[in-house]
Amino acid sequence: MHPLQRRFAFLFGAWLLLSMISLGASAQTRAWLDRDNIAAGETVTLNIETTSAVSVSPDYTPLQRDFFLTGHTSRREYELVNGRSRTRTLYAVALQPRREGLIAIPPLSVGGERTQLLSLQVAARSAQVPARAGADVFIESEADDEAPYVQQAVGWVVRLYSAAPLVSGQLDQMAPDGASLQRVGDDAQFVREIAGRRYSVVERRFLLIPERSGALTVPPATFEGRGTGGFFDDLFGNRGGELRAQAAPRFLQVRSAPANAPQPWLPLHDLQLRYQSTPQELRTGSAATLTVEAVADGATAAQMPELQLPAIDGVQVFPDPVQADERFVEGRPRVKLTRRFSLVPSRAGQAQLSGMRLQWWDVRAGAVRSASLPALSWPVAVGDAASTDQNAASASAAPATVTAAGTAAVPWGAMQGANRNWILIALLFAALWLFTLVWGLHRRAPAVAAASKEPVDAMPAEIRSQADLKRALDHADFGELAQTLCAMARPPAQGIDEVLARLADPRQRQAIQAMERARWGGGDGPAARGLLRSAFAQGPRWRTAESTAPSPLPPLYPQGEAKGGPGGGSGG
Structure with missing residues (x-):
């Protein structure tokens, strides 16, 4: 074989190998439960999503020891992301626990990928029977707090029970006067046995925020639908397949904010702060990362104050945008906020960070609470002499700027710990991308000029x-x-x-x-x-x-x- 041919074959094989590796690495697989807490006798849905191009059903064998498995379903979707087609497959299976307590759902194999470890809390079967149990279809609704405070995030849950299979229907919950009501997440569907009868349950969650104190009347939820009627019922005009249900109206007593409440007003069930990661030491001119996490039980991300570090003498702090993970746990909202801070010292010595502190109102105890982080201290070592001088010059001539998204751009000198060659390559590709963008806009100039004449x-x-x-x-x-x-x-x-x-x-x-x-x-x-x-x-x-x-x-x-x-x- 000619040397050029061998070289070409080698390069092509390397390219093909890298393509296969990147294709396998791009596949993502995750699993989640539609509910984390259920009662004995109920079912929970395990969802598994994968972007692997290989269509292989999950191996559910490890689940059979702790669960009865029913209702296997799958759905395959194709989507276009950044000019590339991607296949996404969603698998779902209904799990009915064989026992009570905390049950671990082990990682499952999906093709060449594995899901993460999950946990499910199974409580004892409730002895309380809904007032309208026994009917073919009925509705119950409840709030996680019957006497909330003004602007407290209240979890509102509506459950539709149906003993007959439903063909179609509409479940509605009107917003009350004096409060905002917003639907949260997707409906949860499960099976529950009540008084010896098996019901299919649709659980819909809402976020209710009272706007003023006093009595608050929540309108009843309503349902109109149709079940599976018989052939002769439809033939002779018998509308026995029609189903209607209405919940009882509920009344909440909204309390005003106490006079001794901290400001900003933050009514919660619980608030926890912790350092997710902390640097061991700091070096002048180099950026170190500090990550703070806040978990609020009973609030949304919009209600939480901004996570901000106290000032550190001799250290510049550049915060990243806050990452929010909102969920619905135990009938009410829960949010986890994560924020990373880049710490760039300007001089050697010792850096001291006083602990972050947030005050909130405990809605269960009716008292002021405080969540805080401990103070931290780091030794600040001197960076390379050349880079230190360059950093000092760049810091005095070009201070860090804040971008439109609220993040801070670290000066070039603070990047001495990174590989600048890769940074230069990234900048080169960014310049090429900008050139392509300008060229495309130039070609679209006539169309833009015509569009600008529109009102x-x-x-x-x-x-x-x-x-x-x-x-x-x-x-x-x-x-x-x-x-x-x-x-x-x-x-x-x-x-x-x-x-x-x-x-x-x-x-x-x-x-x-x-x-x-x-x-x-x-x-x-x-x-x-x-x-x-x-x-x-x-x-x-x-x-x-x-x-x-x-x-x-x-x-x-x-x-x-x-x-x-x-x-x-x-x-x-």
């Missing part, structure tokens, strides 16, 4: 709706809320200062000013959100075109409302 008012209908504004008032951060208000103006406003100038209602302008103080000036986020909900309950009131005039004063707060600013997440 500015052609905004998506969903952005302009009052329902979206209400969702933003209840759950979005202040940055998204400002974005929604700008989009609702006609024509759309370029910033929140323009929204202020075009609003006709003084209460709405005062509420926005309170929001801006909370975003940029350390104001009270929960109080500002309460003012916004009250002022914009009926939607924004705009001035007429003749009465709107540009303000001669400079903007009161920094511009850029369309982005989530540093205070964009501080809401009530």
Whole structure:
């Protein structure tokens, strides 16, 4: 074989091997349960999702010792991600525990991948029988707290019980006056035996947030559907297959925030803080990573204050965006917040970090609680002399900048611990990508010019709706809320200062000013959100075109409302 041919064959084989390795590495497999806590006699659904191109069903053999397995299903989907096709397969199986207690679900083999370890808590069978048990179909609803506080996140659960198979149906839960109600997650489906009868149960979860104190009436949930009627029933016009059910109305007594409650107001069942990872030492000019985790029982991510480290003398701190994992546990919301901080010392010696501290209100005990992290101390070693001088020069000439997403860009000198060759390669590919983008935009210039002649008012209908504004008032951060208000103006406003100038209602302008103080000036986020909900309950009131005039004063707060600013997440 010619040497060039051998070399080509070698390179092709290496390329093929690397492609196979990358294809196998790109496959992702995960497993999860639709519920983590069940009662004896109930079923739980185990879901397994894999992106492997090889279609191999999971091996359920390790589960047969602790569970009865029924209802095997699978679904295969094809999707296009970044110009590449990907196959995703979802497997599901219903598990009925053979015993009570904590049961471990071992890793299962799916082709060449394995799922992670899971756990399921199985409680004793409840002796309480629902009031309407025995009917073909009935509904029960409950709150995780019958006497919540104002702005407390209440878990609201609606369960539809059906003894007959359902062909179709509609389950509705109306929102009460004086509270916001938002559906959370997907429906959970399982089987429960009640009074010797087997029911299929559909469990739907909601997030209920009371907006004012006093009695709160939650409307009853309703169901209208159709079961599997017989052939002769349909033939002779007998509508016996129709099913209807309605739950009983529920009443909650909402308590006001106590006078001695800490601010910002944070009603919770529990709050835990911990260091997920800490560096062993710091070096001048090098970035070290510190990760903080907060787990709040009874809150959503929008209700939590921002995780922020106290100032460290001689150390620059660059926070990453907060990562939020929201779940529904024991009938109420639970959120885990994770945030990484890059620590870059500017001088040698000793660095001291005082512990983070968050105060909250214990809704069960009715008392002030405090969650804190211990103080940390690190020795700061001197980095390489050349890189230290370069870092000092770059730090004085070009300080770190904050990006639009709220993250900090570490100076080039702080990257001495990384491989700069790889960084240069990444920058080269970024430059090529930018060149391609500019070339594509240049080719699209005529189309963009023609499109620019369209009226500015052609905004998506969903952005302009009052329902979206209400969702933003209840759950979005202040940055998204400002974005929604700008989009609702006609024509759309370029910033929140323009929204202020075009609003006709003084209460709405005062509420926005309170929001801006909370975003940029350390104001009270929960109080500002309460003012916004009250002022914009009926939607924004705009001035007429003749009465709107540009303000001669400079903007009161920094511009850029369309982005989530540093205070964009501080809401009530």
